[in-house]
Amino acid sequence: MDPIVIIGNGIAAISAVEALREYDKDTPVIIFSDESYYAYYRMWLSGLVGETPDLDKLYVRKPEWYRDLNIDVRLNCKVVGIDTQKQSVILDDGTVIVFSKLLLANGSSPFIPPVPGTDLTGVFSIRSLDDVINFNNFISDKTEGTVIGGGLLGLEMAWSLVKKGIKVNVVEGSPYILSKQLDKTASKLLTTLGEKEGINFVTQARLSQILGNEQVTSIQLNDGKTIPSEFVVLSTGVRSNTSLVKDTSIQTGRGINVDEYMQTSAQNIYAAGDIAEYKGQVYGIWPVAREQGKTAGLNMAGKNIPYNEVIPSNYLKVFDVGIYSVGDLCKDDRSFTIISNINEENNVYRVVFLKDNTPVGAILFGDTKPAMKISKAIKSGVIISDKIIKSGDFEGFMKVISLN
16 A cells, blocks of 8 residues: 655644544555654744753654554655656655655745845744754854844744844834734834834845855845844745645646645645645645645545635734734725724724625734634624724624624
8 A cells, every 4th residue: 555645744744644544544654854853833933042942842743643643754854856647756865655645745945035145154044943953052142133024933033032132123124014914003013012122123124235254244234224233034934845846747836736625736646834825825824734734634535625714814922912913904905994993002902804894804912812703703704784884893893793
């Protein structure tokens, strides 16, 4: 019996195995990972700055879990090729493994801006546990650094560094930080809190080059301004790891194209997580990867179950404030209404975005308790009356969705 092969060992792979084993206890499963560790909570990496990682706490599943499910996990093992006709994968040592089904769950890699100096000592992208370990060793005696990118991971990194007593600059190309997850009001509140913690935010700025003789000493922006920096963290987005299928019949866009069953254009080959492109979108977030992995696992077990689309959401806690963002924030569409309230003194701001009297997105700043109710309302398409929308009655809105 040819095994089911999974390339990658993140949450998409874990969810796929769990779903598969509910219906298929016997087909051999091999997971190939080019890392030295079993699947771990990658979103916790920024919080490990200056800390010694505890693998027992980091692992999504303990090693014995894999053994109990009869999963053959091969760490430090890199897949370098796929033959879609012969249904086989080629390992870096030349070994060929024939598969019955294949799941591509090999995620994404950091995007490195095409500017001079990214090869200097002291330039980091934090994507793996080894990255954090190397970074911690380097910054142990450093006092100032720069984070390029004011998105989720960039702000988490900046916050972790500040708590370790390091002076931090954050350079962001957009007019305001967290521009994909927040509106201007929420971003302004967050910026103020970050500045109180000592962070220097530079917005509407681009990295021009990283300066130094072998090791980083400063950065230069597109306006010519230089900022002293003993290290640089590049938090400038990720790109799906599609190079593995470059010379195959598997169709790609920004990621590997999949249908509602997570099936690629090649027979018996599936994709899920950061590498998968579904309906033109590559989300690159944990909840989507988990659900896509589950869908792939069910279908590899022959269940023919379509993907239950997850409404994209993000939770972040930095500068001692919790933030939740979900759905469509209507940034590219003017035909929307909002219901909001704000208490600047207590750093609380809540806003819901609606189209045709239906909530489609929300931002909860400083008070994330309504998150699940609002997400459920967005998913179910609750209708909100004109009276509540016109009055901007947020509490009235919450009462309506609580009844549904």
